[in-house]
Amino acid sequence: xxxxxxxxxxxxxxxxxxxxxxxxxxxxxxxxxxxxxxxxxxxxxxxxxxxxxxxxxxxxxxxxxxxxxxxxxxxxxxxxxxxxxxxxxxxxxxxxxxxxxxxxxxxxxxxxxxxxxxxxxxxxxxxxxxxxxxxxxxxxxxxxxxxxxxxxxxxxxxxxxxxxxxxxxxxxxxxxxxxxxxxxxxxxxxxxxxxxxxxxxxxxxxxxxxxxxxxxxxxxxxxxxxxxxxxxxxxxxxxxxxxxxxxxxxxxxx
Amino acid sequence: xxxxxxxxxxxxxxxxxxxxxxxxxxxxxxxxxxxxxxxxxxxxxxxxxxxxxxxxxxxxxxxxxxxxxxxxxxxxxxxxxxxxxxxxxxxxxxxxxxxxxxxxxxxxxxxxxxxxxxxxxxxxxxxxxxxxxxxxxxxxxxxxxxxxxxxxxxxxxxxxxxxxxxxxxxxxxxxxxxxxxxxxxxxxxxxxxxxxxxxxxxxxxxxxxxxxxxxxxxxxxxxxxxxxxxxxxxxxxxxxxxxxxxxxxxxxxxxxxxxxxxxxxxxxxxxxxxxxxxxxxxxxxxxxxxxxxxxxxxxxxxxxxxxxxxxxxxxxxxxxxxxxxxxxxxxxxxxxxxxxxxxxxxxxxxxxxxxxxxxxxxxxxxxxxxxxxxxxxxxxxxxxxxxxxxxxxxxxxxx
Amino acid sequence: xxxxxxxxxxxxxxxxxxxxxxxxxxxxxxxxxxxxxxxxxxxxxxxxxxxxxxxxxxxxxxxxxxxxxxxxxxxxxxxxxxxxxxxxxxxxxxxxxxxxxxxxxxxxxxxxxxxxxxxxxxxxxxxxxxxxxxxxxxxxxxxxxxxxxxxxxxxxxxxxxxxxxxxxxx
Numbered sequence: 001x002x003x004x005x006x007x008x009x010x011x012x013x014x015x016x017x018x019x020x021x022x023x024x025x026x027x028x029x030x031x032x033x034x035x036x037x038x039x040x041x042x043x044x045x046x047x048x049x050x051x052x053x054x055x056x057x058x059x060x061x062x063x064x065x066x067x068x069x070x071x072x073x074x075x076x077x078x079x080x081x082x083x084x085x086x087x088x089x090x091x092x093x094x095x096x097x098x099x100x101x102x103x104x105x106x107x108x109x110x111x112x113x114x115x116x117x118x119x120x121x122x123x124x125x126x127x128x129x130x131x132x133x134x135x136x137x138x139x140x141x142x143x144x145x146x147x148x149x150x151x152x153x154x155x156x157x158x159x160x161x162x163x164x165x166x167x168x169x170x171x172x173x174x175x176x177x178x179x180x181x182x183x184x185x186x187x188x189x190x191x192x193x194x195x196x197x198x199x200x201x202x203x204x205x206x207x208x209x210x211x212x213x214x215x216x217x218x219x220x221x222x223x224x225x226x227x228x229x230x231x232x233x234x235x236x237x238x239x240x241x242x243x244x245x246x247x248x249x250x251x252x253x254x
Numbered sequence: 255x256x257x258x259x260x261x262x263x264x265x266x267x268x269x270x271x272x273x274x275x276x277x278x279x280x281x282x283x284x285x286x287x288x289x290x291x292x293x294x295x296x297x298x299x300x301x302x303x304x305x306x307x308x309x310x311x312x313x314x315x316x317x318x319x320x321x322x323x324x325x326x327x328x329x330x331x332x333x334x335x336x337x338x339x340x341x342x343x344x345x346x347x348x349x350x351x352x353x354x355x356x357x358x359x360x361x362x363x364x365x366x367x368x369x370x371x372x373x374x375x376x377x378x379x380x381x382x383x384x385x386x387x388x389x390x391x392x393x394x395x396x397x398x399x400x401x402x403x404x405x406x407x408x409x410x411x412x413x414x415x416x417x418x419x420x421x422x423x424x425x426x427x428x429x430x431x432x433x434x435x436x437x438x439x440x441x442x443x444x445x446x447x448x449x450x451x452x453x454x455x456x457x458x459x460x461x462x463x464x465x466x467x468x469x470x471x472x473x474x475x476x477x478x479x480x481x482x483x484x485x486x487x488x489x490x491x492x493x494x495x496x497x498x499x500x501x502x503x504x505x506x507x508x509x510x511x512x513x514x515x516x517x518x519x520x521x522x523x524x525x526x527x528x529x530x531x532x533x534x535x536x537x538x539x540x541x542x543x544x545x546x547x548x549x550x551x552x553x554x555x556x557x558x559x560x561x562x563x564x565x566x567x568x569x570x571x572x573x574x575x576x577x578x579x580x581x582x583x584x585x586x587x588x589x590x591x592x593x594x595x596x597x598x599x600x601x602x603x604x605x606x607x608x609x610x611x612x613x614x615x616x617x618x619x620x621x622x623x624x625x626x627x628x629x630x631x632x633x634x635x636x637x638x639x640x641x642x643x644x645x646x647x648x649x650x651x652x653x
Numbered sequence: 654x655x656x657x658x659x660x661x662x663x664x665x666x667x668x669x670x671x672x673x674x675x676x677x678x679x680x681x682x683x684x685x686x687x688x689x690x691x692x693x694x695x696x697x698x699x700x701x702x703x704x705x706x707x708x709x710x711x712x713x714x715x716x717x718x719x720x721x722x723x724x725x726x727x728x729x730x731x732x733x734x735x736x737x738x739x740x741x742x743x744x745x746x747x748x749x750x751x752x753x754x755x756x757x758x759x760x761x762x763x764x765x766x767x768x769x770x771x772x773x774x775x776x777x778x779x780x781x782x783x784x785x786x787x788x789x790x791x792x793x794x795x796x797x798x799x800x801x802x803x804x805x806x807x808x809x810x811x812x813x814x815x816x817x818x819x820x821x822x823x
Contacts, residue, residue: 155717161330172263181330
């Protein structure tokens with residue numbers, strides 16, 4: 001029963017406020033369950049990767065597996081992951097010789113001779129799925145973003161192809177897919193990890209040098225690994241919050 | 255790999271931003287510079303440059319209209335570019351620039367031109383018939399009032415717009431500088447000086463352009479060039495150029511002195527790949543030479559004819575130098591690898607979407623638009639119907 | 654007196670003030686009205702064009718997460734292989750290849766594992782697969798088994814002497 005206008009307004013105001021708050025809260029409850037993977041809750045995971053330089057043999061299996069799994073164009077300049085080979089002369093640490101023939105897709109050609117004081121190693125690289133990603137920061141429309149479970153993804157139907165994100169990535173992990181003219185990069189095999197599988201590159205790695213890790217999972221071996229090894233990220237001075245952790249990363253690695 | 259020296263990350267082989275993205279800051283720079291020259295007269299009461307006031311505004315408009323075109327040609331999906339306005343990402347300088355551009359175009363430039371030309375538009379409407387009259391009715395928004403008090407309102411609003419317009423012009427081109435300067439991944443771009451350097455080089459290019467246009471158009475109309483006006487513009491060009499050059503040298507000296515991890519790679523690049531475009535064209539021919547010529551005019555007493563020749567030469571060289579600066583920033587920033595261990599090359603093709611042909615066309619287009627604007631909205635008072643002096647308003651050159 | 658007027662504009666401003674004042678800024682109101690109209694048009698367009706759930710998790714379209722998750726995996730993953738080929742998995746135990754994913758050598762077999770194709774998987778070529786990892790090279794850890802191919806056996810396939818699933822000489 002409406003007693004007077006004031007109390008009516010007060011009650012209406014409260015009603016609107018509460019239903020408004022409730023609907024916002026309900027939205028957040030609904031959040032975290034993408035339709036494609038009904039058993040997967042976004043907020044349960046925080047994905048990253050661990051790469052052990054000491055174990056990588058430079059076979060290039062990961063590069064081939066990624067291109068096959070994700071339909072990545074086979075041409076140059078379109079790599080979601082690639083492997084670099086470093087030859088570091090102990091007398092000249094500032095000038096390593098680096099090569100990555102076709103991104104390591106066909107493995108690496110045998111080295112003729114490296115000299116006595118040269119150490120050689122392989123560094124697989126991919127998108128670091130940065131927690132404070134500069135590529136996400138510069139995207140003008142919101143086509144690239146970090147998902148709630150820590151994976152930086154590209155919305156191919158929304159990307160306008162301005163290439164600002166490619167410029168902003170310090171690691172060179174982005175490129176423009178010539179078929180769609182949109183930005184493209186490693187998705188951490190999102191379609192696999194949301195179904196309980198590991199990424200294609202980790203699946204194909206014969207030595208276990210690449211391991212997918214879920215930092216939010218207390219049982220994930222990554223926690224033990226990081227506790228017992230000195231791990232590094234690439235270009236830490238950029239403060240990107242990179243989530244690919246390297247063991248045995250030499251200072252010469254760019 | 256052809257065109258590649260040393261080691262580059264595999265995805266770096268292709269340059270992301272082409273000559274069209276060189277054009278874009280060049281064009282918006284001309285806009286900002288032309289506008290600031292116009293505002294010199296209006297707000298800072300430098301009345302001697304009044305003959306160029308309207309021309310500067312129209313030049314700014316012509317170039318600003320063309321400015322988004324190189325961007326649209328460059329985008330992978332230009333049909334989606336409206337997303338920048340519908341869902342702008344507030345952390346992205348590029349997205350925010352869309353609004354700065356829109357603000358400047360509509361709220362500053364178009365409005366200022368409208369309020370300044372309104373009297374002539376109404377007069378033109380009154381004296382035309384049929385389709386032309388309809389066009390002028392649209393342009394005047396159907397209003398017919400041009401008596402003294404209405405024009406005084408216009409004058410006051412125009413003044414306010416110019417006052418707002420000056421920081422807006424600074425924002426317009428400073429923002430473009432920030433789009434580059436805020437990219438921490440690229441040490442050639444990432445410096446807090448970038449917006450300032452862009453702004454001052456924009457002013458140099460804009461002033462040089464208006465100066466050259468004024469000289470060329472006055473000659474074409476068979477009129478006498480207003481020398482006090484021209485001398486003043488040239489003097490402002492000179493001062494601005496000194497500031498611009500000092501800022502660029504400051505950036506260079508700072509890099510050389512600090513010699514951080516990127517320095518050796520960048521130094522090598524400037525001395526090899528950018529030798530012609532940076533050292534020769536931008537610095538020597540495009541900055542030092544015009545500075546010397548302009549300084550000569552200040553120090554030595556020269557005839558009007560000699561001065562005009564020197565102004566024409568230094569203005570042209572300045573424009574070339576500023577274009578080279580944009581080239582060296584945009585293209586130069588992509589020639590070196592972020593590994594600092596290698597370089598790639600830029601292949602400028604002729605007839606593709608981002609090639610030389612569209613680039614040249616986009617440089618010519620603003621002049622075509624300006625020609626149309628000059629016809630429709632003549633910046634010279636002596637070409638208007640009944641212009642002499644019904645009311646002494648702004649825009650009359652009182653010749 | 655000062656030219657025609659086409660009737661008062663519905664600018665909301667009643668013509669009660671001294672005529673000279675309103676007439677003098679009336680054109681400004683026309684321009685302001687034009688701007689207001691353009692802004693309203695933009696807001697309507699935005700309400701129509703932007704998906705309603707845009708921004709739910711951040712500044713992006715939540716459907717993009719679903720789009721990313723929606724692909725069908727090409728690699729089955731060794732867990733799926735083991736479901737049918739548990740005998741091979743048993744045989745591999747204790748050998749040097751025990752921990753390698755099946756598809757690292759056999760290639761992507763998702764379609765086979767999900768019985769989407771009748772095509773039997775092709776046996777990998779040893780020259781392609783074995784050699785890629787085991788050819789001697791700088792940069793491989795010294796403990797990793799590697800041979801210089803020329804100095805090793807010659808033309809025949811590696812499986813002539815070696816067992817693929819549980820390496821060691823046969």
